[in-house]
Amino acid sequence: MDNKVAIVAIIVERGSSVDGINSVLHEYSEFIIGRMGVPYRKKGINIISVAVDAPEKTVEELAAKVGALDGVSSNTVYSVG
Numbered sequence: 001m002d003n004k005v006a007i008v009a010i011i012v013e014r015g016s017s018v019d020g021i022n023s024v025l026h027e028y029s030e031f032i033i034g035r036m037g038v039p040y041r042k043k044g045i046n047i048i049s050v051a052v053d054a055p056e057k058t059v060e061e062l063a064a065k066v067g068a069l070d071g072v073s074s075n076t077v078y079s080v081g
Helices: 015-027 056-067
Strands: 003-012 032-040 045-055 072-078
Touching: 003 015, 003 056, 015 045, 015 056, 015 072, 045 056, 056 072
Parallel strands: none
Antiparallel strands: 003 045, 003 072, 032 045
């Protein structure tokens, strides 16, 4: 199965979900290229982008697990190549 490079965008609206996010990201750490988190204090949210190199199914699983957490939404963008 070919790997895809993708960005998983995560919006965190509940701080209590951060431990769950970190747990999921740790579970998929072998596929993570890097991550960046930005607190947006004005809106009381956190924005996290996670760059991954993994099979598409694995990327979808990661995004679904994170997006299923309370107060968290996620979306994925894939590279064309």
